Amino acid sequence: MDNVHQFEVIVVGAGGAGLMAGLYASKIAKTAVISKLYPTRSHTGAAQGGISAALGNYEEDNPDWHVYDTVKGSDYLGDQDAIEFMCHEAIQAVYELEHMGLPFDRTPEGRIAQRPFGGHTNNKTGKAVRRACHAADRTGHMILQTLYQQCLKNKVNFYDEFQVLDILIEDGKTVGVVGVELATGELHTFHAKSVIIATGGHGRVWEITSNAYAYTGDGAAIVSRHGIPLEDMEFFQFHPTGIYKMGILITEGVRGEGGVLLNNEGTRFMETYAPTVKDLASRDVVSRAMYLEMRAGRGIDGNRYCYLDVTPATVNKYAEIDGRTNPDGSPYVVTGEQILSKIPDIVDFSRTYLGVDPITQPMPVQPTAHYAMGGIPTNKSGEVVIDDKNTVFPGLFAAGEAACVSVHGANRLGTNSLLDIVVFGKHAGIRAAEFAQGADYVALPADPTDFSRQQVDRLKNGSGKENAFDIGKEMKAVMFDEVGVYRTEEGIQKAVEKLTELQERFKGVKVQDTGKIFNTELLNTWELGNLLDMAEITAAAALNRKESRGGHARDDYPERDDKNWLKHSLAWKKDGKIKLGYKPVVLTKFKPKKRVY
C-alpha cells in the first residue's frame, strides 16, 4: 500500500487542545499531528478575553470558588469531579503557559494580569472577581502561537493541510485514521495505536455564528459514523455579543472592562435579569435577556439587536452606580485610551466591520452561535467513553471543544474553553501516549481507505440537481430560527423535518471540481455532510429534552426539571435514525439549587 505512515499516537486537529496533546504525547511516544489548516490558522486563535485560573493576583480568589462558579454556570449538568480537576489544575496550567513564553499582560507588580468575566465570582460577596488571565483581547491567539512554537521547538511531527476523512476501527479497537493531502488529493493511511480527536466545534450549523468556516464538526461526525455516541448535543452556547448580522465575536471582556448592554430606551436591562452581577451574568442568561428585550419591542429601532456600550462616559457612569473600585480601592474610572489598550482588536473589528468607533459610539450586537458544550464523551483523561457506564473505547481519545468531559454541562463560563483545551489536551496527550506504550499495533484492514473513497465518490457522482451552497444556507436558517436561543416543540419539529429533507437532497449534490489538487469544493461539500449530521443530532436531542437548562431554553418547558432531566443525553446515529439514551451526572459537593446571578 502507498502512503501508509505509522505513529503510536495520532492527533487530529492543531488548535490548542491538539497542540497540547501533541506536545505531551510526543514526550513519551512517536506522535504526529494532522490538521486541515496550518496550525496557526486554528480557531483557538479567535478566542479573545482570557483563560481563567484563581491566581488571586489582584484580590482574594480560590480554586474552589472557580469550581462552584463552573458548576453553577453549567446549570448543574457539569460533572463535578471533572470540574474540580480542571479548576485546580488551572493554576499550574496558566503558570506553565507563562513559562513557555506566553506574553500575558501584567499587573503593576509584574504578575499575570486578570480581569472580571461572566459568572466568575467571589463566593463570599457574590460580586465579580478578576480571574481571567489575559493578553489584551487576543489571549487565544497568544496560546495558539505559544503552543505551536513549543511544538516546533520539540520537533513534533506535523501533517499540515491534511483533511482526516475517517477513523479506522477493527474489532472494537482504534487502528488509525485516513486523510487526504489537500495539495495532491492523495489518500494517506495513518496506522496508530492511539488517536486523539481535537477537531473543535460545529458552530457553522447556525446562520449567525462567531465560528470559523473550518468549524464543521468533522471529528464528532467521523466517530459518530462508527457507532460512537455524542453527549449533550442539545446544549450549544449563544454568545450574547456578536456583531449584528455578521456574528463576529465581541469579547465578554468588554463588559469585564465596564461595558454595558442597553436597549432602545437606553436602559441597562441586565439589572432586571441579574441584579447582583448584571452584565457579567452567564452567557445563557444574558442571551435570553436580550431576546426577551427584543421580543418586547425594545431592540434598537425595533430590530433584533441591542447596544453594547463601552464609551468612557457610559462605563464611568455605571461603575459609579455599581460602586466599582480598582484593586487599590480607588473609584474605577476609565479613559478612551485605556479602553483602547484593553480591547484593541475589538476596536479594530468594530471600526472595520461596523464603521462604528466603540470609544465614542455603542456597538450593535446580537447573540451569536459560539460554542458546543456537547461532543464526544470522555473521562478526565480524555479517553472516549461510549455508554452510560462510561466504558472506555480502547485507543480512542478526544479533547477540547470536540469533546464533552463534561466540564461545561449546559452552559460554559467564558474563559473556561481555553482552560479546557490546555488541561484536557495535556491529559489526553499523556494518557494516549501511555496507552500506546502498553499496546501493540492492531493490523490495518485490508482496504483501509475504502470508506473514505466511498464518501468522496458519492460527492463526485451525485445527480447534480441539488446545490450544496443552498442546502447549507437552508440548514443554517432553520437552525438559527428554530434551534437557537429559545426553542419550542413545534419549532424544533419543523427543524427536524427540514433537516430530513435536506439530508435527502444532499444525496443529489455533485461537485463541479473533478481535480485532485486543492479540491476545496470537495472538501467543503464533505464538511457540509458533517454539519447536517451535527444539526440533525442537535435538533433530535433538543426535541427530546423537555425542560430548560443552561443553553437549552424551551418556551414550552420554561423550568429546569431536576427530577426528570438531571442527566446527560447520549445520541447515536445509525442508518439515518437517531437513538437517544442517558447517563448520570456526577455530583460531589454541590446539590442543584436555583440559579440566580
Added chain:
Amino acid sequence: MNVTLKILRYNPEKDEKGHYETYSVEAEPTDRLLDLLEEIKGHQDGTLTFRRSCAHGVCGSDAMRINGSNKLACQVLIKNVGAKITIEPLLGLKVVKDLIVDMEPFFDNYKKVLPHLINESALPADGKERIQSQKERARFDDTTKCIMCAACTTSCPSFWGNDDFLGPAALVSAHRFVFDSRDEGASERLEVLSETFGVARCHTAFNCTSACPRDIKITQAIGELKMAMVTGKLD
C-alpha cells in the same frame, strides 16, 4: 449593487499558464470580499479555489492581492474597494492553484529564527510566573500580533528578488522574542539574522508595513533589530 470581479485563475491540472476570468455578483456595500468569493464558489463556479477560515482577520488564511495590494479578503468591505475588483494570488510564492500559493518556504523561514522563548534559567522557586514589568511587556507588544498571513513578506521587493531572504514576517517573529525581557536567546537569534539573507536584505521599502492587516510597524521592528545588531543593546 453589482460588482465585477476579475480573478487570476490557474489550475495546474488543466492550464499551461494563468488567465483572468470575470464574475458578476450582486452585493451589499458592507459585504466582505470573502463573502463574494464564497457566493461565486457556491453558485457560479465551484472550481474557484482559495483558503479561508476565521473570516474576520485573525487566522491569516485569505491573504491575496486585491486591486494590486496585499490584503485579507475577509477584512475588505466592498464599499472600500469599489465595484470593479481585480484579485490575484500573492507574489513571490509559487502559485499552486488559483489564489492558493505554496506557503512552505514562508513557514520554513519562520522556523529559522528560533521562534520560541529561549530561557534556560531556573524558574521561580514558588512555581509561579516570571516577573515582567508592564513596560517590559509593552516593549514587544506590537510584534506579538502577527498572524503569519504572509501579506508583508510577499509585498517585499527583496523577497521577490531572492526567496532565501527571511522576509519581514520571520523578522517580526524574531523581534517578538529578541525584545522579550524573559528571553535569553537574542545573540543566537541575531546571529541567524546577520547571515547573508537576514536583516541586511531589508532595504526599507516600507511595503510590508502598509501591507500588514494587523497594523504592525514592521519596518520599524526590523530597524530595531538592525540597531540591536550594531550596538549589541536591546533597548
